[in-house]
Amino acid sequence: MADPVVMVEHLEKRYGALVAVSDVSFQVQPGEIFGILGPNGSGKTTTVECLQGLRDFNGGSVRVLGFDPSRQANELRRHIGAQLQESALPDRMKVWEALQLFASLRPGGLAWESVMDEWGLADKRNAAFANLSGGQQQRLFVALALVNAPKVVFLDEMTTGLDPASRRVAWELIDRVREQGATVVMVTHFMDEAERLCDRVAVIHRHTVVAMGSPAGLVAELGGSGEVTFTTDDDVSFLRAVDGVQDVTREGRRASVTGTGPLLAYVAAALVARGIAPVDLEVRRASLEDVFLDLTDGNQ
Amino acid sequence: MRTAARLGWLEIKLLIREPLTLVFSLALPLIVLLILGGVFGNSASAPGQPVFYRGVGPMSYYVPAYLCLVIASVCVISIPTHIAGYRERGVLKRYRSASLGIWVIAGSELIVAFALSAASSVILLIAARLVYAFDAPSSPIGVVVIFCYLTVGFTAMGLLLGGLVPTARAAQAVGLLIWFVMLMVGGAGPPREVLTGAMGYVSNGTPLWYAVQIMHQPWLGLDPGTSWWVFTGAALISGGLALRFFRWE
Numbered sequence: 001m002a003d004p005v006v007m008v009e010h011l012e013k014r015y016g017a018l019v020a021v022s023d024v025s026f027q028v029q030p031g032e033i034f035g036i037l038g039p040n041g042s043g044k045t046t047t048v049e050c051l052q053g054l055r056d057f058n059g060g061s062v063r064v065l066g067f068d069p070s071r072q073a074n075e076l077r078r079h080i081g082a083q084l085q086e087s088a089l090p091d092r093m094k095v096w097e098a099l100q101l102f103a104s105l106r107p108g109g110l111a112w113e114s115v116m117d118e119w120g121l122a123d124k125r126n127a128a129f130a131n132l133s134g135g136q137q138q139r140l141f142v143a144l145a146l147v148n149a150p151k152v153v154f155l156d157e158m159t160t161g162l163d164p165a166s167r168r169v170a171w172e173l174i175d176r177v178r179e180q181g182a183t184v185v186m187v188t189h190f191m192d193e194a195e196r197l198c199d200r201v202a203v204i205h206r207h208t209v210v211a212m213g214s215p216a217g218l219v220a221e222l223g224g225s226g227e228v229t230f231t232t233d234d235d236v237s238f239l240r241a242v243d244g245v246q247d248v249t250r251e252g253r254r255a256s257v258t259g260t261g262p263l264l265a266y267v268a269a270a271l272v273a274r275g276i277a278p279v280d281l282e283v284r285r286a287s288l289e290d291v292f293l294d295l296t297d298g299n300q
Numbered sequence: 301m302r303t304a305a306r307l308g309w310l311e312i313k314l315l316i317r318e319p320l321t322l323v324f325s326l327a328l329p330l331i332v333l334l335i336l337g338g339v340f341g342n343s344a345s346a347p348g349q350p351v352f353y354r355g356v357g358p359m360s361y362y363v364p365a366y367l368c369l370v371i372a373s374v375c376v377i378s379i380p381t382h383i384a385g386y387r388e389r390g391v392l393k394r395y396r397s398a399s400l401g402i403w404v405i406a407g408s409e410l411i412v413a414f415a416l417s418a419a420s421s422v423i424l425l426i427a428a429r430l431v432y433a434f435d436a437p438s439s440p441i442g443v444v445v446i447f448c449y450l451t452v453g454f455t456a457m458g459l460l461l462g463g464l465v466p467t468a469r470a471a472q473a474v475g476l477l478i479w480f481v482m483l484m485v486g487g488a489g490p491p492r493e494v495l496t497g498a499m500g501y502v503s504n505g506t507p508l509w510y511a512v513q514i515m516h517q518p519w520l521g522l523d524p525g526t527s528w529w530v531f532t533g534a535a536l537i538s539g540g541l542a543l544r545f546f547r548w549e
Contacts, residue, residue, distance in 0.1 A: 077399035087390035092317040102398050
């Protein structure tokens, strides 16, 4: 496997006595879209800001593209793109001026005109930053993060403030960023976004990583039991012997099978093998959101 | 360097789009000129009378002093307010994450300070020429050189102030206060000869006082004494501290 693009080991960040990040470790592989999930104040933003060399940290080691952000922040920043959560541009700066300025910082980057078109900002070319809507400002920030053709892009709550349609557009564009060979590290609040985009996610809670893996893997591992229901007149107690099945119950004609793993596939196969083919086979699985809420005490 | 020039040019464009700031910077010294000039005229102290204005006519004294005042107003009020505002709103953080360094910020502020001070000075000189009689500079080239030198020095002080004040509002309040003190006792207001002992001490603490002495050298041929050393020292220390303690957020 290629060297990881991002390597974080035992990252610690304190503000005086206040712990912001504690013992956070993860790696991001080239070409991955890596998500950092967590409740407000859990340390997500602090973590990604440490990775970009925007914040000193108290302990642990961090490498991004082989650079140490605490000592080589300037070199590092030339190779990364960043969309920050709390930032702005001068009110009167126009869209094209911002793109041109940021593009000029790294010769050999993308043509800023094409990035402007791609992100749907062409018709706002001459609009001042202050006159853009929240969604347009957000798109401009992401465009600015991409305009120097970075190898790693850090996106901090990129789609916050975007309407649903713009979010979908943004997702497609992030997919395209990856296709162009960049690695993406994104902080997000939205579980659907993480499920749709991320190859792997780390869930941060109370300043440390409490779970890591692919969204589907986390759901399978931590989502608890799933439930398959269907209607039949046949006796289906044989399903108890199927892999992963924990229980089979009946309520009138309605059968309910609970269990873990790829439950629907196994149950369906076992039913079909016995010549039973219910037309209303349904599965209810935990979503990433359920897993997230469980992990972060949000369900209590 | 090219990035600083690009950002500086962009900042000048932004300034022109913010007419109120521009009017403030251009009009403030002009108002001072017209009022003080109207009050004092340009008669040198008569022989046998106490000597005011280093022995030259008030307007010959004031016009070069006002050029210094113009630079000071840009660097002590506008620059710190601008920097603090950018920091407050996250613009500096945005710039920093895009690998714009402190030197680029400092360079662009210097370009803006030059442009604004030069524009303001030209307006001031035209107004002064139209309304008052005063001595022409004995060395115009020397005046230009000193003007550039003082702009660099005051910009360093402005960067330090911008790094220290927490918010744009605070920057404006502190900047205006410093500027008014400089105006009143720093060599651009009542003549030094009438200041009381305590005011003299305060005067000695203002960079404007030394800047005025330095500017009087090419303009009136007067000896600046140790002013060069004091101003240069203050500028170097301010610049060093500004680079060292610049806060991005």
